Amino acid sequence: MTCAPHPATFRLLDAHVGWDESAVHDLVGFAEEDGLRLAACGGWPQGPTRAELLPWFPDPRxxxxxxxxxxxxxxxxxxxxxxxxxxxxxxxxxxxxxxxxxxxxxxxxxxxxxxxxxxxxxxxxxxxxxxxxxxxxxxxxxxxxxxxxxxxxxxxxxxxxxxxxxxxxxxxxxxxxxxxxxxxxxxxxxxxxxxxxxxxxxxxxxxxxxxxxxxxxxxxxxxxxxxxxxxxxxxxxxxxxxxxxxxxxxxxxxxxxxxxxxxPEAPPAPVCHVPAGSYRTRLIDSGVSRCRWHRVRVDADVPPGTAVAVDLVVSEDEHYADSDWQSAPPGVTDFLVDQPPGRFLTLRLRLSGDGTATPLVRRIRLDFPRTTSADLLPPAFRQDPAADDFTERFLSLFDATLAELDRVIERYPALLDPAGVPDRVLPWLAGLLGLSFEAGWDAPTRRALLAAAPALYRRRGTPWALREAVRIVFGATPVLDELAADRRWAQVRASGAGSGPGLGAVRLFGRSASRFRVGGSALGAAPLRAFGDPDSDPLTAHAHRFRVLLPAGSADEDALRRLVGRQAPAHTVGAVRLGGRGFVVGAQSTVGVDTAFVPPRPPVLGGARPVRLNRDAVLRPGPRGARRGVGVGVVSAVGVHTRMS
The missing domain is CATH 2.120.10.30 (TolB, C-terminal domain)
Known part of the structure; x- marks a missing residue:
């Protein structure tokens, strides 16, 4: 507290700042974040005990x-x-x-x-x-x-x-x-x-x-x-x-x-602690002559059968009498200092238990100098010292309540941190951002969506936002196909500059596949549409349509379809397809989605009792003798049944 740019207003006693211990009796944990506790019974009070280490170091037998x-x-x-x-x-x-x-x-x-x-x-x-x-x-x-x-x-x-x-x-x-x-x-x-x-x-x-x-x-x-x-x-x-x-x-x-x-199941061995322990601090310097110490707050866990007692004394130097100690009421861990002004404070902490449990003191906070709402009153209300002391103590009750409210307000931004709130708060936090969760999404997925919500909202409706949402939820990055550029009709014309794509680059459709035209389409073979220009059908038939591709088994198809419907722009239509096994040459296939490179199936001879070649049968030459290579007029598939010799 002495290195702060402003005058100190409180002093902490914990494992990080230090406990300033002067005398210790049967208490341990001064260097541990958990806090102070009663010493364990046995030769080494700090522990650990042999029973605590059994799960990792069992009996040699x-x-x-x-x-x-x-x-x-x-x-x-x-x-x-x-x-x-x-x-x-x-x-x-x-x-x-x-x-x-x-x-x-x-x-x-x-x-x-x-x-x-x-x-x-x-x-x-x-x-x-x-x-x-x-x-x-x-x-x-x-x-x-x-x-x-x-x-x-x-x-x-x-x-x-x-x-x-x-x-x-x-x-x-x-x-x-x-x-x-x-x-x-x-x-x-x-x-x-x-x-x-x-x-x-x-x-x-x-x-x-x-x-x-x-x-x-x-x-x-x-x-x-x-x-x-x-x-x-x-x-x-x-x-x-x-x-x-x-x-x-x-x-x-x-x-x-x-x-x-x-x-029979044996009762667990009781954890043994000493019945009582104490600790006293050194002189804690406020740095203010004749300082009026204000408040003491003890952050502690007190199980049944245990107790925590706090005593303190304020002095202007290191001299004080035993009768000067102030004892906090039993069971009270937050109280005001009722001592004359003094620069130094000495605190004594006493822990007690029934031997099977111990209280745990994590932190002690000392507030100084005394600052209450009474400082805002006119001087006429503070002329009588006895009345002024009562007024300060009375207003301190309300000051403590308001201070707790201020702490809640200060910590309010932490309620909007997806990584810090409990799991049960995530749906409420999602409601503030306009998100909806599915029942099958776990807590890490929900936290990741909340953390990425600002970026997803800024780029909502773009392919990146859709891919990112699918990746967060299902753990796989999808392939997005925009169909407007892949499904066009072709025009057969002379090749040359500006002639457009040639045969083999796009798919050909007859006139009956487009909308009906008088004198150009057969009745019943072409759809009837009453809007738009027929000449723009090759460009608009698949406009504003896209397809989301994922490998087989990487996501639930219904859940993926619902997610795509929520993330897709309103003027678009999205389709979902999970990859299958194998692909067809000549049709569209996406590597990693529905492509599987596997050996061909073993050849099997038909009949009532089919057999596999090279395993269940022996082939012999036919009546025309042995054949080598490819015979003209005989069915043969290049690369499967042929051998060039």
Missing amino acids: LAPGCRPCSWYLLLPDAPSLLRRDGCGQWLPVWPPDCHPDLPRAPLSVAARGHRLAVVAPDRVLVWRRQGEQLAGVIPGRGARLAALAGGDEVWVARAGSTRLWRFSSAGRPRGVLRTGVTGEIIGLRTGPGGVWLLTDDGGRLRVHRGGPRTPFAPATVDELAAAVPPSALVEADGDGFCLRENSADGPVTTCYTWQGAPR
Whole structure:
């Protein structure tokens, strides 16, 4: 606020400007946009917790498969590997008669596509085809975790080391990668964005992202969630785990023991927060001697069972007494400052909860100096200090309401922004612009039409506007044929300058195809028209007519016809045609609309039981002997049945 060209009128406390914290107790989130909250229970109050990271870093005994409902479960005691089928049952990957010799006490399992990997302390076994073919054995002591990457690679993390070893599925080494992370690697996976690591550094869980050509750097849970889709794992404890999957009836949660047996759904583990926390600011300088601080507004979410309390004190210097603090009424997050004038303000924020939830404070705004409608009153109304203070507080109620109305008016242009309004507001916004939406158009299409409406209105009735409207709605750019230039009658005359088109350039029509003329047309073979000049029929028969062509399957024909009817000028007639398959030589055909270059159909001999040549029959010479080339008088199509020799 000190760099503004005008005197400051408010001060913000948030993650962008800073919280000016002087003393903090059991509160976190000072550098996060979400805001301040109570610290989490456990060794690291900042989080994240292990339960929050389960969808991306499951228990080492679990691994998601290639299909959404496919999972692998490792039984270290047996040892054995189970796979979950589509019915929710866990079945052995290998039948008893061909069960491979798994190492004793395996530690973890990994899966990607059709490949599987089982990690033991002394080696890693890799299979292809979901366990049908053993691809290789990777030796190495201390192996703890493995992840299968693209390019037939296997990444291995070993106990007591922060390095990653790269191998092929057959076990050939491909190098060692130094991650440079601190702590112990307890989670390893590959996916979009490179390699993701989960480390435990003295109770603090951290997520790192990197790769062979990218150094590893800390990452947030939000970045992980944006890059890697979460799995269905939502709960894991000592008794088993739970999967939450989508079904026709909505999300369904199923729970299993660590042996693959069903178990009742376990209650979710409560999110633990400390019961109370506080924070106090430094001296906030208004820059005005004996400043009358006006208002405090706290932007916060307060769930049931939680509370937010605000205390403040105003002083001319750093000295003040404990009895000088002003406490806001319980549950009030917008109140006036009732303190003597002073240059500095100190604020204290206290958050409390029941342990399962926490309030969230996003921003605090401090307004100064005091400015109310009482400043507009004559001095006679402000002679008594006690009455003047009451008048200011009373008028502040109306000032706050008017300020909210002013904010709504200031933000009114945002209501006309197609990219910012909710989906349900789009039809109302379209009504202001004279647009109408069809029921099948999704929200992105509607937003694109609203954004392009000014340009479409400026060029309405032009081929560009029609093509652009069709492209926005159906995602394909159409071909527009104006028929006036393509369908003219031809005049047969001597060739020369100014003689017009010759034969073969335009289509020929007889007189009976034009309007009826006495002595020149047969009755019943020519149309009767009572307007216009017959000599202009070759030019006006298809004037103001056009055709919209789109590839087959790119749009709904009825919806396209309705859109063309709304966008076409009133004096024109538009037709719609979606491309078919193949084209006819000699007739008009548009490449990309109704053109398909395909091989000819195989020749088939007729009869009661037709056969295909070169597959179901053997041809032999006829009674006249073998023939070569083309025989005169025999039916032959050049390029199909002929061979020049």
